[in-house]
Amino acid sequence: MLGAEQVIALVSALSLAILTPGPSIIATVQTAFNHGRERALPYALGLAFGASLWCIFALAGLAVLFKLHPGLFVALKIFGGFYLLWFAWKLWAASTQPLPPAAGGAKGFMGGIALNLSNPKPALFYAALILSVFPEPLAGAQQGALYAICLATELFWYATVAFLMSTAVMRTRYFAAKFWIDRAASIAMGMLGLLLILKH
Numbered sequence: 001m002l003g004a005e006q007v008i009a010l011v012s013a014l015s016l017a018i019l020t021p022g023p024s025i026i027a028t029v030q031t032a033f034n035h036g037r038e039r040a041l042p043y044a045l046g047l048a049f050g051a052s053l054w055c056i057f058a059l060a061g062l063a064v065l066f067k068l069h070p071g072l073f074v075a076l077k078i079f080g081g082f083y084l085l086w087f088a089w090k091l092w093a094a095s096t097q098p099l100p101p102a103a104g105g106a107k108g109f110m111g112g113i114a115l116n117l118s119n120p121k122p123a124l125f126y127a128a129l130i131l132s133v134f135p136e137p138l139a140g141a142q143q144g145a146l147y148a149i150c151l152a153t154e155l156f157w158y159a160t161v162a163f164l165m166s167t168a169v170m171r172t173r174y175f176a177a178k179f180w181i182d183r184a185a186s187i188a189m190g191m192l193g194l195l196l197i198l199k200h
Helices: 004-019 023-035 037-068 072-094 108-117 121-133 140-164 168-176 178-198
Strands: none
Touching: 004 121, 004 140, 004 178, 023 037, 023 108, 023 140, 037 108, 037 121, 037 140, 072 121, 072 178, 121 178, 168 178
8 A cells, every 4th residue: 555645745746746837737727718618628638647647657667677677776766866856946947937838739638648748758757756755666556556646636736727727817826826836846846856865
């Protein structure tokens, strides 16, 4: 079974990463604002599902890698820690910058999947996050539970954003909170990165 504290840490870090303004979440916001919930919700669910697929790829890759090369476990943890630190630094720097443009491309459920699968960076993020929260190799049932938690988290936040951002008031408040969202996510990711480097 996955520990309650580990699940809380995983969901918290993943939630912050999802809500940090980036091309995918901004595309959801702008689609909701410009076209309403009916069009934004399928697109958001596609984005969420597409993002969760990188979790599967990360889990499968880690399992195979550790089985073939057990000695790489520590090295990958350290690398993952430095990646999270780099991610944290980028978030901190972006907190004072204007919002990046929304990602383009086809809308709808399949369009959302395609958008998130077009960028492999989430695979590295998921790998680093999983290693930081679950430092020991996971069994098959644990990996299945972990994926279900990540998928549910992705679906919840993307659907919530699609619903809420269909109103001009919520969209304005979200943009106004960008600085604090970025800074909070940066601190959380930085702490996870340091823990991943120091505890090996």
